[in-house]
Amino acid sequence: xxxxxxxxxxxxxxxxxxxxxxxxxxxxxxxxxxxxxxxxxxxxxxxxxxxxxxxxxxxxxxxxxxxxxxxxxxxxxxxxxxxxxxxxxxxxxxxxxxxxxxxxxxxxxxxxxxxxxxxxxxxxxxxxxxxxxxxxxxxxxxxxxxxxxxxxxxxxxxxxxxxxxxxxxxxxxxxxxxxxxxxxxxxxxxxxxxxxxxxxxxxxxxxxxxxxxxxxxxxxxxxxxxxxxxxxxxxxxxxxxxxxxxxxxxxxxxxxxxxxxxxxxxxxxxxxxxxxxxxxxxxxxxxxxxxxxxxxxxxxxxxxxxxxxxxxxxxxxxxxxxxxxxxxxxxxxxxxxxxxxxxxxxxxxxxxxxxxxxxxxxxxxxxxxxxxxxxxxxxxxxxxxxxxxxxxxxxxxxxxxxxxxxxxxxxxxxxxxxxxxxxxxxxxxxxxxxxxxxxxxxxxxxxxxxxxxxxxxxxxxxxxxxxxxxxxxxxxxxxxxxxxxxxxxxxxxxxxxxxxxxxxxxxxxxxxxxxxxxxxxxxxxxxxxxxxxxxxxxxxxxxxxxxxxxxxxxxxxxxxxxxxxxxxxxxxxxxxxxxxxxxxxxxxxxxxxxxxxxxxxxxxxxxxxxxxxxxxxxxxxxxxxxxxxxxxxxxxxxxxxxxxxxxxxxxxxxxxxxxxxxxxxxxxxxxxxxxxxxxxxxxxxxxxxxxxxxxxxxxxxxxxxxxxxxxxxxxxxxxxxxxxxxxxxxxxxxxxx
Ligand SMILES: Nc1nc2c(c(=O)[nH]1)N[C@H]1C(S)=C(S)[C@@H](COP(=O)(O)OP(=O)(O)OC[C@H]3O[C@@H](n4cnc5c(=O)[nH]c(N)nc54)[C@H](O)[C@@H]3O)O[C@H]1N2
Ligand SMILES: Nc1nc2c(c(=O)[nH]1)N[C@H]1C(S)=C(S)[C@@H](COP(=O)(O)OP(=O)(O)OC[C@H]3O[C@@H](n4cnc5c(=O)[nH]c(N)nc54)[C@H](O)[C@@H]3O)O[C@H]1N2
Ligand code: SF4
Ligand SMILES: [Mo]
Numbered sequence: 001x002x003x004x005x006x007x008x009x010x011x012x013x014x015x016x017x018x019x020x021x022x023x024x025x026x027x028x029x030x031x032x033x034x035x036x037x038x039x040x041x042x043x044x045x046x047x048x049x050x051x052x053x054x055x056x057x058x059x060x061x062x063x064x065x066x067x068x069x070x071x072x073x074x075x076x077x078x079x080x081x082x083x084x085x086x087x088x089x090x091x092x093x094x095x096x097x098x099x100x101x102x103x104x105x106x107x108x109x110x111x112x113x114x115x116x117x118x119x120x121x122x123x124x125x126x127x128x129x130x131x132x133x134x135x136x137x138x139x140x141x142x143x144x145x146x147x148x149x150x151x152x153x154x155x156x157x158x159x160x161x162x163x164x165x166x167x168x169x170x171x172x173x174x175x176x177x178x179x180x181x182x183x184x185x186x187x188x189x190x191x192x193x194x195x196x197x198x199x200x201x202x203x204x205x206x207x208x209x210x211x212x213x214x215x216x217x218x219x220x221x222x223x224x225x226x227x228x229x230x231x232x233x234x235x236x237x238x239x240x241x242x243x244x245x246x247x248x249x250x251x252x253x254x255x256x257x258x259x260x261x262x263x264x265x266x267x268x269x270x271x272x273x274x275x276x277x278x279x280x281x282x283x284x285x286x287x288x289x290x291x292x293x294x295x296x297x298x299x300x301x302x303x304x305x306x307x308x309x310x311x312x313x314x315x316x317x318x319x320x321x322x323x324x325x326x327x328x329x330x331x332x333x334x335x336x337x338x339x340x341x342x343x344x345x346x347x348x349x350x351x352x353x354x355x356x357x358x359x360x361x362x363x364x365x366x367x368x369x370x371x372x373x374x375x376x377x378x379x380x381x382x383x384x385x386x387x388x389x390x391x392x393x394x395x396x397x398x399x400x401x402x403x404x405x406x407x408x409x410x411x412x413x414x415x416x417x418x419x420x421x422x423x424x425x426x427x428x429x430x431x432x433x434x435x436x437x438x439x440x441x442x443x444x445x446x447x448x449x450x451x452x453x454x455x456x457x458x459x460x461x462x463x464x465x466x467x468x469x470x471x472x473x474x475x476x477x478x479x480x481x482x483x484x485x486x487x488x489x490x491x492x493x494x495x496x497x498x499x500x501x502x503x504x505x506x507x508x509x510x511x512x513x514x515x516x517x518x519x520x521x522x523x524x525x526x527x528x529x530x531x532x533x534x535x536x537x538x539x540x541x542x543x544x545x546x547x548x549x550x551x552x553x554x555x556x557x558x559x560x561x562x563x564x565x566x567x568x569x570x571x572x573x574x575x576x577x578x579x580x581x582x583x584x585x586x587x588x589x590x591x592x593x594x595x596x597x598x599x600x601x602x603x604x605x606x607x608x609x610x611x612x613x614x615x616x617x618x619x620x621x622x623x624x625x626x627x628x629x630x631x632x633x634x635x636x637x638x639x640x641x642x643x644x645x646x647x648x649x650x651x652x653x654x655x656x657x658x659x660x661x662x663x664x665x666x667x668x669x670x671x672x673x674x675x676x677x678x679x680x681x682x683x684x685x686x687x688x689x690x691x692x693x694x695x696x697x698x699x700x701x702x703x704x705x706x707x708x709x710x711x712x713x714x715x716x717x718x719x720x721x722x723x724x725x726x727x728x729x730x731x732x733x734x735x736x737x
Contacts, residue, residue, distance in 0.1 A: 014044040020484035021049070021558060023471050025069075025124070025464035026062045026622050028347035029196045030473025031055035032561045033063055035465055035484040043067040043465075043485050052561035054174065054477065060195035061620055065633045069463060070488060072630035074448035076460025077489035084438075084456065094492065094500065101414075101457050102504030104439040105141060108412045118145040118401045118410045122417035123153065123349030125461075126469025126481060127358050128520035129494040130351070132513065133416065134360030136498050139385040140505040144395030145410060148361045149418040151398040154352050155707035156314035157345035158362075160323020163594055163706070164331070164343075166585030167546055168356055168367060171578040172306060172342025173475040173564065177204035179340030181302035184213050184295075186237055186326065187312010187713075188346055189220040192619040194310075197346065197474070198222070210302075213295055215240065216312055217614060218644075218686055219679045228295065231681065233286040234612055235602045235714045238318045241325030242598070243281035244296040246273040248332060253300035255334030262582040263331050265593040272595035284598070300333050304340030310348070311616060315713050317601050320706035324594035331591055337579035346474050353472035357547055358524055362394045366527045367547045370394055382527060384511045397708035399424075399701075405433045412439040416494070417461070421450035422624040422692045425701020425710045428668045443497060446626040450692050461494050462487035469495070469517040470557070472565070476574070479562035480554060495520070518554050525550050529569065546578065546585060602714040603700050605683055609665060609716035611649075612684040613698055616713070621690040629690075640731055641691035642673040644680045645719075653719055660727030662720040665698035671727045685717065 016036035024031040032052030036045040046067050050057040079097035080089040105117050119137050121130070137146045150158075158168045165171070177183070177200055190198040205212075214226035215237065223229040232240060248254050249270055259266050278289035285292075299305045307330060313322040327336075327343045335341030347353055358365045368375035371393050380387030396404060402424065404410045413434075424430045434440065434454035442455035445463035452458055465484040472478050487493065492500075495517060502508045514520050529550035548566035551574075557563050564574035584591040605612055620637040621628045628634040643663070645655065655661055657676045662669055663685070672687060672694065680686050687695040689712070698717055701710030 015039060016044060019047070020465070020482060022465040022481045022484060023350070023479040023562070024059070024063045024066065025350050025481070026066070027194055028350060028352055028474045029054065029194045030350070030471060030475075030477055030479055030562060031059055031063055031196050032479060033059060033066065035067055037484060041485060043070050049561060054473065054562060055196045058196050058199055061634060062622060062628060065631045066464075068631045069627045070466065070485065072446075072627065074446045074626065074630060075463070075488050076445060076447035076458060076491055078460060079490070080447065080458040082456055086454070089458070094490075097457050097459060098501050098504060101441050101459075102501060105412060108438060109143070112411050114142045115145050115395065116410055117141065117143045117412040117414070118396070118405070119143065119414045119416070120398050120401060120418060120420070121148040121355065121359065121361065123148065123150050123352035123355050124417045125351065125494045126467060126517065127351060127354035127472060127478070127524070128469040128517040129498065130355050130359035131365055131520055131524055132495055132498045134358065134365055135383055135511070135513070136502045138360050138364065138390060139383050139511060140502055140507055142389060144391040145401055145404070146361055146395060147398040147401060148355050148359065149398060149420075149423065150352055150355055150361070151708055152423060152710060152712070153311070153348045154314065154345070154356065155397070155709040156316070156319030156704055157323050157347070158356055159320040159707040160327060161345070163320065163592065164324050164327035165579065165591050169546060169578055170345050170347070170474060170476060171337055172344035173576045174200045175576060176306050176340050176342050176344065177201045178207075180304050180306045181210050181340065182213070182299050182305040183210065184215070184299060184305070184307040185222060185226075186215045186307065186309035186322070188308055188310035189216070189222050189616065190308070190346070191221040191225070193617055194346055194474075195619060211298055213298070217612075217681065217684060228291070230287045230291065230295070233284065234614065235316050235318065235711065236285045236598070237313055237316070237322045238325050238596060239276060239281050239284045239598045240287060240292065241322065241329060242273045242276035242596070243278050243285075243292050244299065245269070245328055245332060246276045247278060247293050247296035248300045249273060251297070253297065254332045258334035258582070259332055259593075262584070262590055263593050264586075264588070264590045265595065268595045269328065269593040272597070299329070304338060305330075305333060305335050306340060306342045306344060308344045308346050310346045312713065314709055315711055317702050317704055317711045317714075318598065319704040319709050319711075321594070321596040324596060327591070328593050331593060336591070337577050337582065339577075342577070344474070351471040353474070353476065354470065357472060364390070365524070385507075399703055399708045399710055402430060402433050405436055408436070411437065413437050414441045414443070415451050416443045417445075419444075419449050419451045419624040419626065421453065422696065423689070425696055425699040425712060426667045427693070427696045443494065444626070445491065449626050450624070459497055460489075460491040461497065462491045466491075467493040467495070470521065473562070476564045477562040478549060478552060478557060478565060480557045521554065525552065601702065602711060603702065603716050604714070605716045609718045610683065611717050611719065613663075613665065613695070613715040613717045614680070614684055614686040614713050615689045615695045615699065616686065617690065618688045621688065623690060624692065625690050638688065640673050641670070641694040642675050642687070644677045644686040645674050646678065646680050646682045646684070647676040649682050650674060650676050654721070655719070660722055660724055660731070662722040663698055663717045664720060665700070665715055665717045667700065668697040670694050670697045671722060671730055685719070
């Protein structure tokens, strides 16, 4: 038989002369990536690194197109400066921009007190940069109002881990897919938001079938691939979790030996979940009682079972409680710290972990806390700062900083790699708040970032692999970014900017601000080293030294394509899992079963606003589109703000596919295009939050009491018809940003 010859796919020759190593700068999966450099030294393409443990050569659409971000339109090329009336920007030199920034911070602190300057950072710069920003903010500027956009993202996971286990730190890893016998996924659309973690899951499933159960009000791509989909009523996951525990305890399916040996609070917990029987829970969650019992039995009877979650849990008024509920489920079934048995928060930004570990945003570096005297003294001594200079408890969260600007308590704001004008809830209010600032400095790689509309100084930062340092991914893997090309124009690495700014404070003369990122890494290594026996004395949140990176070096990280912490001095590599010995970070070494009552406090659909407003992401875009909005091969899939609406609801309102509509909430309005799809239930619309002046003009964002994270996914709206020509004009204006 004649062999049919197919035309092989021909990749255009990009003229690559060298491949340089980095870690992807978008999501927290942590893919190892190589950037192709041509003979002019320009980054022209990317490819996955074949021997990397995370991605084994694979990349998603964002990683594949990432070389385009370096020269994308809107990059900041020079420092900019302007007066208080927001007149035209003037180009300036670095010294003038940094002098002005330092002088304004000092003037305002002198006039209104040290905490009147706020610093809000990100999950997207390198760990060495986070650590240096922490040193500058805590050790020199001396404001306690220092936080990051991770309050919009991972704060509930951090808070839940601390409450359950005594410390932050995701205990599992991607290899757990290889051993698990059941996977529960709460509010996570893994195939779109973490495509390569999803690919790892599919790989495991090809070798061995095990049930996938997805809990999400939408029929996401993940839900479509699941064995069981629980389309839960928004914001009610805690009730489902308490009911699953109810069934497990009632039917004697728990791991009693594990609970007795490793958990406190079992009696209170049994008493609490007794009230969450499946019949009561079904009425609240919309999941029928038989399914609740069925899922509880599958999970508890599996030899090893794991749970993952993302923003469907964290971004809720019960975000922290939801995380504790997931941890409870895994504690009572003995599924922590064993292969295939874990409670794994899927993180968000490329270095959401790095900021938690080292930025000193909510405490001090290396999981140390401000509330602990010993921690303050250790860091004070190490940095050469009087420990009395440190506050004795954490300051405001990002979501409290903005209301404090509104009331005049905070007068100056420094935004580092975050764009609250698009990403915070109720942006109409945020706009008014930004106008109140006496001084605002924006440090971003792109000068067209919307937050810059209210800045008086703009500091253009180098982006991603123009810099050198580490990211930590979802499974605690520290991986390296190397500078693959020089910084664009007059932009500078964030590390350089922090170091130069530090020089504007006299006290910096007796401190160390290394220029080289590896020297900074070595400082962090030294701070992470320690005697593991200090657990009992470490105080509030246990032993910071669980986060031990003392055995790592850039060379080893590069060689192993990323190493998980902890890796102690003398170890060959890092530990895959935490808590394998069932010893937790509370002083008595036990975890805590948390008893949590459900409080029904969400804004919900009403006669005036009859639709749930849900929001999230799509695979081709990243956040506020400062990058993917300019990459043609990403932006072409969804250039226009749109909502998913159920076809039955659309028919009733007389709305056609691709028609523009006006959405109205108690906060504001937004014009979007309608995409008719069964993915959303009849009384819900879903909007990707990537577009400026869109879903966050509408969202309420009630705060979780523990984590202060906003409930971005539970608001209410009504839908109105709108003039199609006007809407199209508005859309063109918005796309021209
Ligand atoms: N392509 C792409 N990937 C990304 C990002 C991106 O912008 N683009 N961002 C990164 C970041 S920072 C993050 S934080 C992650 C986010 O990753 P994900 O959390 O997976 O993404 P989202 O789309 O925000 O939300 C996930 C799901 O939560 C569901 N949900 C809403 N309300 C509820 C509820 O009450 N209960 C439950 N169980 N589910 C609910 C939504 O319907 C949605 O499908 O993605 C990361 N990866
Ligand atoms: N309605 C709704 N709102 C949400 C969410 C939701 O699901 N729904 N999700 C929330 C979540 S989980 C998150 S994480 C936030 C994200 O919200 P933001 O942090 O506001 O989003 P980004 O667009 O990622 O902003 C990061 C900025 O950093 C810049 N940048 C990138 N690399 C560098 C660098 O190396 N140096 C410097 N200096 N700048 C750099 C980018 O250009 C960009 O402007 O949004 C939150 N908002
Ligand atoms: S999955 Fe995440 S880390 Fe991997 S290539 Fe895609 S965006 Fe980058
Ligand atoms: Mo996030």
